[in-house]
Each structure stands twice: as C-alpha cells, then as structure tokens.
Amino acid sequence: MVATELHASLFIGLGNMGRPMAINYAAGRELFVYDTNHVAAVEVATVTRSTALPDLEDIPAHVRTVILMLPNSRIVESVLRTSPGLLKRLPAGSLIIDMSSSEPESTASLAAEAAALGIDYVDAPVSGGVAKAKTAKLAIMMGGEITAVERAKRHLRHLGESITHVGPAGTGHAAKALNNLLSATNLAAAAEILSIAATVGIAPEKMLEVINGSTGRSQASEVKYPRHILTGTFDSGFAMDLMLKDLKIARNLIEQRSSEAPIVLTAQETAVKARELLEGPQPDHTEFVRYYEKLNGTPLRAG
Ligand code: NAD
Numbered sequence: 001m002v003a004t005e006l007h008a009s010l011f012i013g014l015g016n017m018g019r020p021m022a023i024n025y026a027a028g029r030e031l032f033v034y035d036t037n038h039v040a041a042v043e044v045a046t047v048t049r050s051t052a053l054p055d056l057e058d059i060p061a062h063v064r065t066v067i068l069m070l071p072n073s074r075i076v077e078s079v080l081r082t083s084p085g086l087l088k089r090l091p092a093g094s095l096i097i098d099m100s101s102s103e104p105e106s107t108a109s110l111a112a113e114a115a116a117l118g119i120d121y122v123d124a125p126v127s128g129g130v131a132k133a134k135t136a137k138l139a140i141m142m143g144g145e146i147t148a149v150e151r152a153k154r155h156l157r158h159l160g161e162s163i164t165h166v167g168p169a170g171t172g173h174a175a176k177a178l179n180n181l182l183s184a185t186n187l188a189a190a191a192e193i194l195s196i197a198a199t200v201g202i203a204p205e206k207m208l209e210v211i212n213g214s215t216g217r218s219q220a221s222e223v224k225y226p227r228h229i230l231t232g233t234f235d236s237g238f239a240m241d242l243m244l245k246d247l248k249i250a251r252n253l254i255e256q257r258s259s260e261a262p263i264v265l266t267a268q269e270t271a272v273k274a275r276e277l278l279e280g281p282q283p284d285h286t287e288f289v290r291y292y293e294k295l296n297g298t299p300l301r302a303g
Pocket of ligand 1: 014071239
C-alpha cells in the first residue's frame with residue numbers, strides 16, 4: 001500500500017534520542033506520539049503540534065507508519081507482540097521502522113511475523129548521538145526487503161544525513177552493534193594512550209591535540225574527549241548501560257560465528273569491569289574513562 005497524506009504516523013519512545021528525532025520527523029505530517037512517560041509525550045506533542053496518545057490501546061485507524069526508538073529488544077518485542085501487541089492492531093499495508101539499537105535475531109523474527117501479516121518491517125538504527133539527532137544528521141543503517149527499505153527511506157530522510165541499506169532484516173542492527181564495539185574500543189584505546197602520555201608529562205589536552213592532527217584520531221578523540229571528558233561534564237546523552245547492551249549484542253555475533261576478535265572483545269570485557277566502578281543509576285558512556293583514571297592514577301581532564 002502506498003502511503004498518502006491521509007495516513008498518519010506514530011512515534012514511540014521519546015527519550016534522549018526519540019525526542020529530537022520525533023521533533024524533526026513531525027514537519028509536514030500528521031503525527032501521534034507515545035511514551036510510557038506521558039509527560040515526555042505531551043512535551044513533544046506541544047512542540048510539534050502533534051497528538052500525545054495516553055496509551056496504545058486505541059491507535060487511530062489511519063496510522064500506517066510506526067517508528068520505534070526504544071531501549072532494547074525486550075521492550076520492542078513487548079510493544080509489538082504483547083503489550084499492547086501492535087502487530088495484531090495495525091492493518092496490513094502498514095510499515096514498522098525500528099530505529100532502536102536492537103538484537104539482530106529478534107529483529108529478523110519480528111520482521112518474519114510482520115511479513116506474514118502483510119506489514120513491512122525495517123530496522124534502521126542510528127549513529128551520531130543526541131547532537132546529530134537534533135541537527136537531523138544521523139547516520140542510519142537499514143536492514144529489510146528492498147521495497148520496505150525504499151518506503152522507509154521516504155520517512156527517514158528528515159532524520160539522517162547518510163542512509164545505508166546493508167542487507168535483510170536484522171543486518172542494520174548487526175551493523176549498529178559492530179560499529180559501537182569499534183567506537184567503544186576507540187574510546188578505551190584513547191584513554192590508555194592519554195593516561196600513558198600523562199605519566200611522561202604530556203597533558204591530556206596537548207596529547208589530544210597531537211592525536212587529532214595525526215593518524216590516531218577517531219570520533220572519540222575528536223568529539224567525545226574535547227566535549228564530554230576533558231571538560232568533566234560526561235554529558236553525551238548516551239548511557240553506559242545502553243553502550244554495554246550494544247557491546248553484548250556484538251559479542252554474541254562474534255561468538256556465534258566462532259570468529260577471532262581479541263582486541264574488540266577485550267574492550268567489551270573492560271567496559272563491563274568499568275561499569276562496576278561507576279556510581280549513580282545512569283552513568284554516561286563517556287564515564288568509561290574513569291576506569292583508566294583509577295587504574296593509572298592519571299585524571300583525564302583539561303588542566
Ligand atoms: P532513553 O532511555 O533516553 O529513552 C528511551 C525512552 O523509551 C524513554 O523515554 C522511555 O520512557 C521510553 N520507553 C521505555 N519503555 C517504553 C514502552 N514500553 N513504550 C513506550 N516508551 C517506552 O534512551 P535513548 O538514549 O533515547 O536511546 C533509545 C535507543 O536508541 C536505544 O536503543 C539506544 O541504544 C539507541 N541509541 C542511543 C543513542 C544515544 O546517544 N543516546 C545513540 C544511538 C542509538
């Protein structure tokens with residue numbers, strides 16, 4: 001079924017990422033928004049002149065596209081299968097786009113269930129964090145059937161700068177987890193190098209300047225360290241526990257294939273150890289570096 005302007009969209013999950021994404025997505029379309037935190041839904045609805053649903057029991061009949069930006073696969077499964085079970089509530093011809101960082105196997109199985117009901121299902125996780133969600137410059141990696149992916153692209157072009165279709169349903173989520181494993185490895189590796197540099201008398205901001213003009217640079221060294229770590233703010237908006245979820249998904253992918261990946265797997269194990277040291281319910285993922293500060297006794301802050 002081809003979406004027309006008579007059809008509306010529903011955006012579910014309005015947290016750190018979903019809120020700015022829903023705001024960008026709302027432009028020029030009829031939108032319903034939902035979050036278990038109803039206050040968050042009302043706030044987004046007010047900004048976008050959309051409608052906050054108090055629950056998902058009575059979805060307006062003309063909703064044909066549902067975008068999910070939820071914490072994990074268990075929650076995605078519950079929303080789609082059981083509570084309230086959107087797969088059974090949406091008409092054939094609908095489109096579901098899961099933009100959360102979910103588990104590839106779960107996604108493949110949900111996509112098969114959706115297909116049996118005549119519903120298109122696409123995984124379209126994102127990279128770039130809250131900053132790029134706000135400026136609609138996310139990198140989006142998609143998995144799904146080509147016709148569903150082309151249909152979903154029309155919805156996602158206002159959210160992302162680069163959109164890459166990587167393969168069948170679930171492969172977008174696999175690509176996302178593998179990217180985040182590399183990203184976390186870069187974050188940890190830079191912490192190790194900055195700590196050692198400090199022991200030879202090179203201040204973290206000086207060493208970072210060297211790295212960012214040299215071949216050792218990465219998004220961690222160019223963005224995370226100057227903005228969120230050397231400042232001591234640790235405010236990227238991406239929780240350590242969400243990062244650990246991604247790393248576990250990537251670890252499972254590696255182990256299921258009996259692949260050898262000693263460096264990235266060590267980074268995942270180190271991140272698990274680092275989490276044990278962190279206090280508070282929702283430490284930011286950039287607080288990973290506190291582990292190295294403790295290990296080496298060298299603070300990674302601008303002097
Ligand atoms: P978040 O915890 O800030 O937001 C999640 C939202 O989902 C919350 O508002 C919560 O109330 C809502 N929610 C939970 N259960 C729900 C349910 N059953 N029905 C409706 N709403 C429900 O998380 P986030 O940082 O926005 O991340 C969302 C997803 O995006 C995660 O899968 C994460 O791994 C991924 N992601 C996050 C970032 C980032 O920088 N924060 C970057 C890329 C990808």
